[in-house]
Amino acid sequence: MIGWLIQEEIPFTIRIRNNSYTFNSRGEKIRVDRLFQSLKVGETLTLTDSRLLGVCPVYLSGLRLSDGQLLIVATSSFHQNAIEVYGLRWEIETLFGCLKGRGFNLEETRVVGYLRIKKLLVLPVIAFCWSHKVGEWKNNSVLPIKTKTHQRPAQSIFRYGLDCIRSELFNTFSQSKKLRKKLISLLRPSSENKGFYSEQST
Known part of the structure; x- marks a missing residue:
């Protein structure tokens, strides 16, 4: 999907799986959550350099949630506030979830x-x-x-x-x-x- 969005030049802000693989600054293949493992609860980090997800160059941002889990977001271009942008999208997704199966069917x-x-x-x-x-x-x-x-x-x-x-x-x-x-x-x-x-x- 990310490859298609890049090909069609469609901007995106997408949450990715924590066990997705990319490369660190030394060119070593690692899980994306390793890039954000030092974050404390409430802290965010946006990497300034693009990283590869498969063959797709993306920019990665991470947030340590209150339950200790990591929220990792991939964007089509560098955004310092990518986590905030994703938060707005999540509110919209939550609304549609409530309009559908969790509320009004x-x-x-x-x-x-x-x-x-x-x-x-x-x-x-x-x-x-x-x-x-x-x-x-x-x-x-x-x-x-x-x-x-x-x-x-x-x-x-x-x-x-x-x-x-x-x-x-x-x-x-x-x-x-x-x-x-x-x-x-x-x-x-x-x-x-x-x-x-x-x-x-x-």
Whole structure:
């Protein structure tokens, strides 16, 4: 794939496997993670010289993640902030993951037309933003997400908010006005929402 992108002159910022092979400054064949093994958690390093992945010249950047793993990115040209650029791409990938199998099953619609997809995306994207906002509010103001034994959260912020909204929608409400008030309070996190939430739960 990288070879095709270079041939078509398409700029890229792609995460690569840590066990991919390249060459060090002495021309020795090594795994790419060896080039970044000295990084501490939170530290980044961008190599100024291009390296070969197979026969493809790329520029490599690395980041030591909070769990100790390495994130290694290959780019088509030198970018000092390649890790930040990849972070933006990862946010987009995460969004589409939530719109698909992890949330709204968007691919099951089987819509292929550009304009139809464009229209179809509006509501799921709004729902994603709402879910994420509710998840942030509930995690910060009501009940923090549980942490598993390996120190990772049991749920994502998005999933936490989506489950909260689903739970509220399937509760029995005596009046539609009460439903609207409840949903608006979840959509607009504020200092008042915690009390409102507690009141409705008792």
